[in-house]
Amino acid sequence: MPQDSVRIEHRYLELPDAFYTRVAPTPLRDAKLVCFNQSLAAEMGFHTANPAQWTGIGAGTELLAGMDPVAMKYTGHQFGAYNPELGDGRGLLLWETLGPDGRRWDWHLKGAGTTPYSRFGDGRAVLRSTIREYLCSEAMAALGIPTTRALFMVSAKDPVRRESLETAATLVRVAQTHIRFGHFEFAAYHQGEDALKALLEHTIRYHFPHLLALPDEQRNRRWLEEVVTRTATLIAQWQVVGFCHGVMNSDNMSIIGDTFDYGPFAFLDDFDAGHICNHTDQGGRYAYNRQPHIGYINCQYLARALMPILPEEDIRQALELYGDAYNSHFLDSMRAKLGLAEDDASDIDLTMALFALLHTHKVDYTLFFRNLSNLAGNGDAPVRDLFVDREAADVWLARYRARLTKETRSAEAREAAMRAVNPKYVLRNYLAQLVIQEAQNGDYGPLEELLKVLAQPFAEQPEFERYAAPPPDWGKHLNISCSS
Numbered sequence: 001m002p003q004d005s006v007r008i009e010h011r012y013l014e015l016p017d018a019f020y021t022r023v024a025p026t027p028l029r030d031a032k033l034v035c036f037n038q039s040l041a042a043e044m045g046f047h048t049a050n051p052a053q054w055t056g057i058g059a060g061t062e063l064l065a066g067m068d069p070v071a072m073k074y075t076g077h078q079f080g081a082y083n084p085e086l087g088d089g090r091g092l093l094l095w096e097t098l099g100p101d102g103r104r105w106d107w108h109l110k111g112a113g114t115t116p117y118s119r120f121g122d123g124r125a126v127l128r129s130t131i132r133e134y135l136c137s138e139a140m141a142a143l144g145i146p147t148t149r150a151l152f153m154v155s156a157k158d159p160v161r162r163e164s165l166e167t168a169a170t171l172v173r174v175a176q177t178h179i180r181f182g183h184f185e186f187a188a189y190h191q192g193e194d195a196l197k198a199l200l201e202h203t204i205r206y207h208f209p210h211l212l213a214l215p216d217e218q219r220n221r222r223w224l225e226e227v228v229t230r231t232a233t234l235i236a237q238w239q240v241v242g243f244c245h246g247v248m249n250s251d252n253m254s255i256i257g258d259t260f261d262y263g264p265f266a267f268l269d270d271f272d273a274g275h276i277c278n279h280t281d282q283g284g285r286y287a288y289n290r291q292p293h294i295g296y297i298n299c300q301y302l303a304r305a306l307m308p309i310l311p312e313e314d315i316r317q318a319l320e321l322y323g324d325a326y327n328s329h330f331l332d333s334m335r336a337k338l339g340l341a342e343d344d345a346s347d348i349d350l351t352m353a354l355f356a357l358l359h360t361h362k363v364d365y366t367l368f369f370r371n372l373s374n375l376a377g378n379g380d381a382p383v384r385d386l387f388v389d390r391e392a393a394d395v396w397l398a399r400y401r402a403r404l405t406k407e408t409r410s411a412e413a414r415e416a417a418m419r420a421v422n423p424k425y426v427l428r429n430y431l432a433q434l435v436i437q438e439a440q441n442g443d444y445g446p447l448e449e450l451l452k453v454l455a456q457p458f459a460e461q462p463e464f465e466r467y468a469a470p471p472p473d474w475g476k477h478l479n480i481s482c483s484s
Helices: 038-043 051-059 127-142 181-191 193-207 216-241 288-306 312-338 347-361 365-372 390-404 411-419 429-440 445-454 462-468
Strands: 007-009 020-022 032-036 070-072 076-078 081-083 091-098 104-110 149-161 165-175
Touching (some): 032 051, 127 165, 181 193, 216 312, 312 347
Antiparallel strands (some): 020 070, 032 149, 149 165
């Protein structure tokens, strides 16, 4: 299975033993390969003519030479409260591979059974949540947003009890690393300074190697600055595309700035700045409009864990970069969405006025920006028709057109650039629900078709126009929980 161009490693095992426990996967019965990501496999250096040969790996019945499954230990802040009892409760890090381009890939088997960190859980993942993670991680990758990826998925007959009786599934999730903010909290609060230093040195050596050339006194500071900046930029990318994560606990924050752990996520339909996509988040801690602040709080949690080994001034300066990085990326991205190539001091006011307008009138977020990208060809009607109060739309459109007079590009060039950043297709929750229902009945064709659509979110796909439609009434504000 591994190709000649792929090197096998397991560098995570170089960390102190406290960071992991060796655990064998718990086998699934009658496993079936559901999806295999051929394009990603090729990117990683694998060329698989028969993807079904990976079924046993996903089912936990086979291991390849070099695989040494471990459950990672970490802790973290969940909904603002520190929890020392966390770790991979249902996932196992199998190995690492290095592709022909030198990129490192962790292979993580999610849904592999109980581990010492399962607490009262069964260590399983269900088909419903596994499909959602597969779909969303690939949708985010196609949108150009840093994310973990889905390599392949296996379903099985094993019953799993959640709110109702469901069936088990596993996902082989890959990423450059699965190290989280919570790993550093575990090291700082439970293992001591030596373990914290070892974790930091490991993280820089394998995941920030460009910093190794710096003098010792600069390297750690620059690393934290980069982590803070990557985190701020990632969350700005979420906000710009209308993505709600739902569970921004510090144990779900990737140290390299990937979108990590897809649970009760949502792409906004009718715009609501305070949208809460996780029905267990009663206080709205992780609402859409709070995500930028929560990202900063998580960086503070990370910084606090680093205090034993980084000077306080270095930590303070690194944290100060968060606001500028977020604001800069957000405004630059919104200018691109609005087709504004020239900087103007009024752009932030124009943008905030638009968000207020969309919120007040509950306008579909994705459709608004996509329709705005076609004003020259279609006129104002497709934008105005999204509003019940068309006069309110007219007021903002007049202001927008006045701003466009400062631009030098042709309307055609401007809108072509806008269509390259304003997706036509996003993973609306109702679309995920429809393919889940079919998959639960044994039909995975709709899942494969939706994956094909989401792989080209900015393209016109006339044969798949129905996937760009606004959700039906039943499909808005679906009740999504952490249960998986």
